[in-house]
Amino acid sequence: MRTESRIYVGMGVFFVLIVVIYFLWSGDSGNSIFLVASALLGIMPGLYLGWWARRMNPRPEDVETVTANEIEGVVGYFPSYTIWPFVLGMGAFLTALAFVFGEWTAIIGMGFILSAAIGGTLSSKPKASSHK
Amino acid sequence: MTIAPERLEELEGQPPQHGPEPTGIFKWLTSTDHKVIGKNYMYTSLVFFFISGLMAELIRTQLFAPNNHVVSPQTYNELFTIHGSIMLFIFAGPFVFGGFANYLIPLQIGAPDMAFPRLNALSYWLFLTGSITMLLGFLTASGAAAFGWVAYAPLSNSTYSPGAGPDLWIVSIALVGFSGIFTAVNLVTTIFYLRAPGLTMFRMPVFTWNMLVTGILILISFPVLTAALIMLYADRHFGTHIFSVKGGGVPVLWQNLFWFFGHPEVYILALPYFGIVTEVLPVFSKKPVFGYKGLVFATLAIAGLSTGVWAHHMFTTGTVLLPFFSALSLLIAVPTGIKIFTWIGTIWRGNLDFKTPLIFAIGFIVAFTMGGITGVMLASPPIDFYTHDTYFVVAHFHQVLFGSAVFAGFAGFYYWYPKLTGRMYRENLGKWHFWLTFIGFNVTFLPQYLLGLRGMPRRIAVYGPSDGFTFLNEISTFGAYLTAIAFVIFLYNFWISWRKPIPAGDNPWDGHTLEWATSSPPPSHNFHKLPPIRSLRPTWDMNHPEHADWKHHQDETATKKVNEKEKAL
Numbered sequence: 001m002r003t004e005s006r007i008y009v010g011m012g013v014f015f016v017l018i019v020v021i022y023f024l025w026s027g028d029s030g031n032s033i034f035l036v037a038s039a040l041l042g043i044m045p046g047l048y049l050g051w052w053a054r055r056m057n058p059r060p061e062d063v064e065t066v067t068a069n070e071i072e073g074v075v076g077y078f079p080s081y082t083i084w085p086f087v088l089g090m091g092a093f094l095t096a097l098a099f100v101f102g103e104w105t106a107i108i109g110m111g112f113i114l115s116a117a118i119g120g121t122l123s124s125k126p127k128a129s130s131h132k
Numbered sequence: 133m134t135i136a137p138e139r140l141e142e143l144e145g146q147p148p149q150h151g152p153e154p155t156g157i158f159k160w161l162t163s164t165d166h167k168v169i170g171k172n173y174m175y176t177s178l179v180f181f182f183i184s185g186l187m188a189e190l191i192r193t194q195l196f197a198p199n200n201h202v203v204s205p206q207t208y209n210e211l212f213t214i215h216g217s218i219m220l221f222i223f224a225g226p227f228v229f230g231g232f233a234n235y236l237i238p239l240q241i242g243a244p245d246m247a248f249p250r251l252n253a254l255s256y257w258l259f260l261t262g263s264i265t266m267l268l269g270f271l272t273a274s275g276a277a278a279f280g281w282v283a284y285a286p287l288s289n290s291t292y293s294p295g296a297g298p299d300l301w302i303v304s305i306a307l308v309g310f311s312g313i314f315t316a317v318n319l320v321t322t323i324f325y326l327r328a329p330g331l332t333m334f335r336m337p338v339f340t341w342n343m344l345v346t347g348i349l350i351l352i353s354f355p356v357l358t359a360a361l362i363m364l365y366a367d368r369h370f371g372t373h374i375f376s377v378k379g380g381g382v383p384v385l386w387q388n389l390f391w392f393f394g395h396p397e398v399y400i401l402a403l404p405y406f407g408i409v410t411e412v413l414p415v416f417s418k419k420p421v422f423g424y425k426g427l428v429f430a431t432l433a434i435a436g437l438s439t440g441v442w443a444h445h446m447f448t449t450g451t452v453l454l455p456f457f458s459a460l461s462l463l464i465a466v467p468t469g470i471k472i473f474t475w476i477g478t479i480w481r482g483n484l485d486f487k488t489p490l491i492f493a494i495g496f497i498v499a500f501t502m503g504g505i506t507g508v509m510l511a512s513p514p515i516d517f518y519t520h521d522t523y524f525v526v527a528h529f530h531q532v533l534f535g536s537a538v539f540a541g542f543a544g545f546y547y548w549y550p551k552l553t554g555r556m557y558r559e560n561l562g563k564w565h566f567w568l569t570f571i572g573f574n575v576t577f578l579p580q581y582l583l584g585l586r587g588m589p590r591r592i593a594v595y596g597p598s599d600g601f602t603f604l605n606e607i608s609t610f611g612a613y614l615t616a617i618a619f620v621i622f623l624y625n626f627w628i629s630w631r632k633p634i635p636a637g638d639n640p641w642d643g644h645t646l647e648w649a650t651s652s653p654p655p656s657h658n659f660h661k662l663p664p665i666r667s668l669r670p671t672w673d674m675n676h677p678e679h680a681d682w683k684h685h686q687d688e689t690a691t692k693k694v695n696e697k698e699k700a701l
Contacts, residue, residue, distance in 0.1 A: 003333040004324050007432065011348065014436040018460075022440070026453040030385070031443075034392050038352050038439055049324075060329035065666075078245045078657070081154055081162040085250050089257025096307055097265070099365065100299040120250070 001053035001062060005046050012042025082123060088116035153656075164249035167654060169256050170235030171552065174545075177227040180263055184218035185619065187211045192576075192612040195605050198597040208593035209278035210297075214266065216281030217301065220401065221308050222263045224537035228404040229350070230259060230315055232544055233343045235552065237319060239647035240337045242328025242665070244657040247321040255314035262307030269297040269304075277301035280591060282394070283364065285375035285386035290368040299368070302361050309354050309361075316350035319343055328646070330665035334428070337645045337668075338421060341428050342407030345435045349396045349403070352439060357393035360386065384451050391442035399438040401533060403431060405540035406471060409493045412543050413475055415641050416490035417482025420669060420681065423474040430467035430474075437464045447516045454513045461511035468504055472497065487641075488562030492543035495570050496535055503531030506581070521591075524584025527577045534573055542569075542622070550636035553629075554652040561625035568618035575611030579604040644669035 019035035022028070060066045091112030098106030154162055163169065191211055194202045203211065234252065238245055246252045269276030274295025279288045288298060323336070323344045336344075364386070366372040373379020375386045414421045421427065437460055443452035444461045475497055484490065506528040509515050519525060542565070549557050583604050588595065595601045639648040649671045650659050663674035667681035 007344075008348075010432070011436055015439070018440045022453070022456060025456055028453070031388055031392075034356065034388075035440070041352055061327035061331050062333075064330065064332055064335075066330040079164055079249055081159070082164060082250060082253075083162045085164070085253035086161050086257055089254055089261060092258060092310075093261035093265070093307065096261075096303045099303055100296050 001049055001056070001059065003062075005050035005053055008042050008046030008049060010042070010046075012039050012044075012046055015039035015042060082120070084116045084120040084123065087112050087119065091116055164245075164253050165656065166234050166238050166246045166249065166252060167658075169252050170231055170233075172256055173226055173234060173259065174231030176260055176263065177223045177231060180218050181223040181227070182619070183267070184215050184223060185616065187215040187218075189612055189616055191215065192609040194593060195595075196609040197606075198595050198599070198602050200594060203593075205593040206275060206278060209280075209591070210270070210276040212591060213277050213280055213301075214269070217266060217277075217305070218263075219533070219537075220281060220397065221305055222259075222266065224401045224533060224541075225312065225397075226259055226308070227537065227541055228408070228544075229312070229319065229343065229346055229400070230256070232339075232408065232548070233319055233346075233404065234315070236548065236647055237322055237340055237343055238326070239551075239650065239654060239658055240340050240645050241323065241326060241331055242646050242659060242662050243322060243326035244659075246318050247326055248318050251314050252318055255311040255318070258307050258311035258314070262304045262311060265300050265304035265307060269300045272296040272300065282390055283386075284390075285364070285367075285383040286377075288364060288368075288386075289376060299365070302365050306358055306361050309358050312350055313354050313358075316347040316354070319347040320351070323347075328662055328665055331646075331670075334425065335665060335668050337407075338410040338424070338427055338431075339404070339407035339645075342403045342410075342431055345431050346400050346403045349400050349435050349438070353393045353396035353400070356389055357397075360389035360393070363389075384446070384449055387446050387449065388443070391445045392439075394445065395442040396435075396438050398529075398532070399434060402536045403434065405496070405536035405544075406431070408540045408544035408547070409475060409496055410478075411645065412489045412493040412547050413478045415547075415643050416485045416487060416493075417479045418485070418642075419478060419482045420644070421474070422477035422480070423470075424668060426470055427474050430470040433467040434464060434471075437467070444511055444516070447513050448520045458511055458513055462508060465504070465508050465511075472501060472504075487546075488557070488559060488566060489543045489547035489641075491563065491566050492539050492546065495566060496539035496543060499531055499535030499539055499573065503528055503533075503535050507532065519584055521589055522584035523580040523588045523590060526590050527580035527584060530577050530580070534577070538569065538573075542566075547641070548647075549629075550640050551647055551652050551654075553633075554636055555629050555633040556636040556640065557629045558625050561621055561628075565618050565622045565625065568621065569615055572611045572614030572616075572618055576608050576615060577611070579608045579611075583608075639671070639675070642672075642675065644672045646670055649674060 015035050015038045019032050019039060022035060023032045091109045091114075094105045094109030094112060096109075098104075098109065153159070159168065160172065190203060191208065194200050194208055234246065237243075267276075272295060274297050277283070277288075277293065277298040277300070279293050279298065283298075283301070287293060323340060327336070363372070363374045367375050367381075373381040375381050375383050377383060410421055410427060441457055441461045441464065443457045446452050447454060447457070479494075506524070510519065510525065510528060546557060546562055549555070583601055586600060586604075588599070588601050595605075636652060638650070638652050641648070646659075646662070646665075647654075649663050663670050667673055667685065669681050673680035673682060
């Protein structure tokens with residue numbers, strides 16, 4: 001976890017450095033905002049990951065010489081096939097087309113999105129198996 | 133959170149209960165398997181690559197002779213706009229971070245799937261619908277967008293670009309952009325949380341590293357583009373004046389927003405292909421990668437610097453701080469140079485096996501170095517003032533992007549084709565494909581440097597007979613046709629390998645990374661059994677226990693300890 005955190009924090013610190021140089025040199029506030037936002041995008045998740053890294057033991061994937069009996073637990077939860085991402089994608093597509101062709105495509109699209117929201121929620125946990 | 137080899141052995145006895153898997157079109161519509169989605173991405177973006185390539189051939193045919201009228205000037209503008217947009221947004225990016233990364237990242241880190249399989253499926257559907265939206269523009273009465281792939285204000289406002297075509301372009305890029313952001317979230321999460329035990333960050337294959345950095349870059353830059361597109365749409369339809377001088381807006385703001393996305397985008401397109409090359413070179417040189425940590429830090433440095441150089445596309449606007457952006461742009465050449473040297477170091481004195489993937493990778497190094505050096509030239513404002521918006525720039529970015537997306541992209545495609553399909557391509561046809569592409573590519577783009585230096589502006593539909601551009605344009609068009617023939621050979625190779633398959637086996641190249649430790653194509657949830665991970669090359673260690681990397685490291689540390697003891701005495 002520590003390396004992951006350092007990558008993000010490192011990027012954030014780099015942007016802080018750049019924004020200081022850039023702002024003092026050019027006095028351009030508009031573009032400096034981009035760099036401030038990029039710095040925050042590095043620092044916030046970086047500090048969060050670092051905070052977790054301090055509170056937990058190194059995970060098996062962080063240990064170079066891991067042995068079999070140190071490994072336990074579930075890998076994650078991986079759903080099998082489902083139609084709802086497709087329905088949601090079509091809904092988003094039709095809704096986006098409304099910006100070109102008028103509201104009527106959005107009405108159909110919203111129908112797709114709503115059904116995908118309901119369908120996706122209902123089919124969420126019980127049907128799929130967790131992968132150990 | 134992790135997978136143990138022992139537990140996987142248990143699973144082999146009791147595979148997870150999924151019920152009957154759908155087949156055919158339903159598999160395509162409903163699958164959340166990263167391998168199916170990755171292939172969908174790859175084949176979709178290849179189809180769009182060919183569509184966009186045909187547009188390029190039309191453009192070159194139009195430019196073959198002076199005062200040519202193969203297409204009308206309006207159609208010509210539409211063609212180069214959609215050609216650029218498809219190549220950058222729909223082919224070069226999604227081909228690798230949707231296709232290769234989706235397929236390979238879970239395999240390379242020993243994970244059963246991506247972290248968010250349903251989000252992964254959704255991002256494919258957004259990508260597909262966004263790509264189709266891009267082409268819909270040709271069917272509207274006013275034609276497709278015709279303002280170039282950069283859509284500079286005020287040309288892109290409702291006065292100069294009226295109609296539904298430009299709106300479809302905006303919607304298309306927004307959809308594809310969201311798809312990219314979702315994929316990036318998925319990639320970063322997968323790499324952070326689903327690695328196999330023992331696979332520390334500094335044991336990840338370089339391709340995985342590059343995809344992680346690409347993911348972070350996407351998260352930084354794509355939202356800026358989406359915001360800019362929303363503002364452009366508001367300017368066109370809701371009467372805002374963000375990018376128009378008339379209402380107190382600033383047209384150059386569009387360029388700032390666009391290039392703050394656009395320059396990291398160039399590295400979003402290039403870094404994954406660097407990763408592919410770094411996978412191919414060691415395997416075909418029978419050596420570990422040279423300077424692994426240097427490569428990783430160079431990648432991080434490129435990513436950081438690439439976000440600070442956007443205004444080098446705007447030197448001629450007169451509104452940017454020239455020395456700052458010029459210095460940072462020149463600095464990028466340092467980590468990029470480190471990469472080129474580590475690639476050469478990897479093949480140096482290697483036992484080279486000149487299979488198609490290797491020659492494509494070497495072709496990439498040649499093309500990219502040429503494009504990179506002209507990039508360094510363009511980073512210097514005096515040269516940029518002279519060559520801006522000429523064919524010199526066109527030649528430069530085609531050498532960089534064709535170099536990475538096509539040479540490195542097809543190096544990867546040939547390299548992983550046996551893994552994807554379990555079949556082997558035809559080696560002879562692959563070599564024909566390479567040599568015709570390589571010759572065609574150079575014949576197309578090297579004359580364009582000269583055309584640029586003679587002052588031929590980009591994006592013109594016709595030039596006069598007395599301009600002195602005719603001969604070089606004829607050569608360039610000839611090269612483009614040669615490249616087209618090369619891709620017909622590729623399609624034939626693909627077709628014949630599909631109709632008359634030659635089984636490839638699980639590990640035809642004696643690969644180093646984890647994806648070669650499983651079967652070809654990999655089973656559902658990827659691995660029945662993971663080899664122990666003790667070094668950068670777990671599959672190599674498993675297949676060559678006498679030459680295993682970790683043994684080498686052990687010996688090294690042992691001799692170090694002995695030396696230290698001797699010193700202490």
